[in-house]
Amino acid sequence: MPLNPQSTQEMKFQVRSPKRQNKHTAPWRTLRLGGSFIIAAIGTTFAQQQSDFYLREEIPLPPGEVMELGSIALMPDQKIAVTSRRGDLWICTGAYGDDLTKVTWKKFAEGLHEPLGMSWKDGWLYLTQRPEVTRIRDSDDDGVADTFETISSGWSIKGDYHEYAFGTEADRDGNIWTVHCLTGSFTADVPWRGWCLRITPEGKMIPTCSGIRSPGGIGFNAEGDAFYTDNQGPWNGSSSLKWLKPGSFQGNPAGNRYYDLAPEMGKRPAEPANKSRIMTERGRIPEFVPPAVIFPHAKVGHSPSGIVADTTGGKFGPWEKQLYVGEQTKSEVQRVCLEKVNGLYQGAVFHFLEGFEAGIVPVRQAGDGTLFIGGTNRGWASSGSKTFTFERVRWTGRVPFEIHTMSALPDGFELTFTEPVDPATAARPESYAMDAWTYIYQADYGSPEVDRATPKITAATVSPDGKKVRLKIDGLVQGHVHHLTAPGITTKTGTKLWHPEAWYTLNEIPK
Numbered sequence: 001m002p003l004n005p006q007s008t009q010e011m012k013f014q015v016r017s018p019k020r021q022n023k024h025t026a027p028w029r030t031l032r033l034g035g036s037f038i039i040a041a042i043g044t045t046f047a048q049q050q051s052d053f054y055l056r057e058e059i060p061l062p063p064g065e066v067m068e069l070g071s072i073a074l075m076p077d078q079k080i081a082v083t084s085r086r087g088d089l090w091i092c093t094g095a096y097g098d099d100l101t102k103v104t105w106k107k108f109a110e111g112l113h114e115p116l117g118m119s120w121k122d123g124w125l126y127l128t129q130r131p132e133v134t135r136i137r138d139s140d141d142d143g144v145a146d147t148f149e150t151i152s153s154g155w156s157i158k159g160d161y162h163e164y165a166f167g168t169e170a171d172r173d174g175n176i177w178t179v180h181c182l183t184g185s186f187t188a189d190v191p192w193r194g195w196c197l198r199i200t201p202e203g204k205m206i207p208t209c210s211g212i213r214s215p216g217g218i219g220f221n222a223e224g225d226a227f228y229t230d231n232q233g234p235w236n237g238s239s240s241l242k243w244l245k246p247g248s249f250q251g252n253p254a255g256n257r258y259y260d261l262a263p264e265m266g267k268r269p270a271e272p273a274n275k276s277r278i279m280t281e282r283g284r285i286p287e288f289v290p291p292a293v294i295f296p297h298a299k300v301g302h303s304p305s306g307i308v309a310d311t312t313g314g315k316f317g318p319w320e321k322q323l324y325v326g327e328q329t330k331s332e333v334q335r336v337c338l339e340k341v342n343g344l345y346q347g348a349v350f351h352f353l354e355g356f357e358a359g360i361v362p363v364r365q366a367g368d369g370t371l372f373i374g375g376t377n378r379g380w381a382s383s384g385s386k387t388f389t390f391e392r393v394r395w396t397g398r399v400p401f402e403i404h405t406m407s408a409l410p411d412g413f414e415l416t417f418t419e420p421v422d423p424a425t426a427a428r429p430e431s432y433a434m435d436a437w438t439y440i441y442q443a444d445y446g447s448p449e450v451d452r453a454t455p456k457i458t459a460a461t462v463s464p465d466g467k468k469v470r471l472k473i474d475g476l477v478q479g480h481v482h483h484l485t486a487p488g489i490t491t492k493t494g495t496k497l498w499h500p501e502a503w504y505t506l507n508e509i510p511k
Contacts, residue, residue: 045495045496046493050353052396053317054394056391057393058389058390060103061388067388070116070362071118071362072118073120074120074364081125087113088107090105091106093106095390106143108145109144109148112129113130114129114164115127115128116164116361117167117168119168119170124137128176130163130164131165132151132152133151133153152199152203154197155191155192155197156192160183162184163180163181166215169220171198171220175198175199175206176198176199177197177208177218179196180212181215185214185231191261192255192258194254194256195258196208196210196212210259210269211253211256212228212252215231216229216230216361217326225245227243227244227307227345228242228244230252233445235253235441235443236252237442238296238447239302239303240291240292241295241323241349242291247287249269251278251288251441256268266287269288270284270285272285275441276440276442277451278479292507294439295334296481297446303327303359307326308371309321312369316395317395317399322335323337324371325349328361330382331354331384332351332354332383333353333371334349335351337404341408341508344508346408348503349502356373356384358386358388359376361374361375370392370394371393372392374388374391375391401417401418401490401495402418402499404417404418408506408508410510411476412470413470413473414471415471421489422466425489426462429457429459431486432457432485433486434454434457434482435455437449438451438479453480456474478507479507481503483501
């Protein structure tokens with residue numbers, strides 16, 4: 001349950017504290033609503049802050065241990081398993097409790113090889129380690145793992161520091177999906193570097209997608225489709241969230257040399273042309289699935305990581321079925337809303353949670369809504385005061401005023417909001433601004449923003465309930481990131497958007 005639940009209606013009429021006032025103050029007036037008196041300001045706008053809505057707390061770690069967390073698994077009886085990048089596996093008790101001083105830890109296993117994916121199923125913990133997928137359990141109930149079984153070790157490692165392997169929980173068919181970083185993040189020196197594989201419960205390894213560069217996390221959306229985050233680099237102009245459509249090519253050709261080992265995948269995709277554009281190469285390479293959502297570099301973090309879909313039924317706010325994506329460098333969590341248009345995923349990314357104490361890698365959400373995250377800054381610097389961390393976030397029950405979703409239309413976009421907007425601000429086209437760009441699809445590292453455009457917002461139509469705005473736009477550009485800003489939009493009571501920006505990747509324009 002959310003902490004201190006409070007309805008949106010209650011929040012709307014709460015007296016604002018002075019610290020939330022705009023620097024331009026205004027006279028106060030008293031209103032009577034249903035026998036109660038409230039105080040409001042005439043002509044004043046109010047900012048929002050994260051602590052109003054989400055409580056971030058650090059979970060105490062075992063004293064003296066180096067806990068650079070690589071994976072988190074939710075277990076029965078509100079126990080949580082975590083792995084460290086150094087190969088230890090610990091069981092935490094008390095991480096859900098109100099009093100975190102009562103948290104206790106028990107080491108369950110050690111000597112693992114950098115596990116970056118873990119889940120609990122039928123008495124076993126399943127781990128994706130650098131060289132294999134393993135399952136372990138405690139068969140004599142002494143609190144320590146004593147049975148270790150290799151399910152699959154069908155891929156190779158050369159020993160390069162960058163040959164990470166990230167894995168999921170089991171999908172609807174019981175398969176674990178894994179994504180494998182290139183050697184040194186540039187080359188595919190041994191088999192299955194740069195690939196997504198599926199591991200069946202029986203241990204069969206199924207080559208599933210090629211074209212991966214440097215994954216930072218993998219997970220499923222609410223519908224069960226697999227996605228991973230890929231980081232900026234060769235053939236990746238900026239970091240992004242990508243759909244792992246079986247049989248697809250994800251964009252980096254280094255690992256395509258192993259198509260001869262995967263006859264079930266069909267012919268090897270054509271080699272992309274260097275210094276091209278994704279839209280152009282999509283026309284040449286039928287297997288190429290473009291990024292679902294691009295995270296513009298430095299504007300939406302630097303290194304996206306873990307992925308989790310909100311399936312809590314509103315226990316973490318109004319974001320049901322949206323994705324939360326970790327960010328390693330900036331120690332943040334971003335929010336993503338997806339839609340499928342003409343058979344391809346696309347959507348918008350929004351800033352969401354910040355202030356974590358180390359770079360986020362794993363992200364997991366419990367059924368009660370609690371969001372658990374693990375952090376490390378080894379290998380890459382990150383925001384925050386610590387080299388590693390284990391934290392949780394709980395919803396206070398208050399709903400922020402935000403853009404809830406951004407959806408593509410044939411002639412623009414439709415925005416939905418978490419609260420009714422003030423038509424005086426939302427119905428004015430000049431209350432919004434938009435620019436758009438794409439990236440060079442190239443073998444060089446990253447890309448500047450290129451082919452800039454300035455789509456013109458010609459009309460803004462507010463729905464009768466005030467919770468939707470239809471933007472009519474001239475100059476949409478297929479394949480471009482469309483950056484929307486709406487800093488002037490408020491509710492009728494003067495509350496400003498918590499995050500007034502969105503970045504929508506327009507792979508397809510609806511017909």
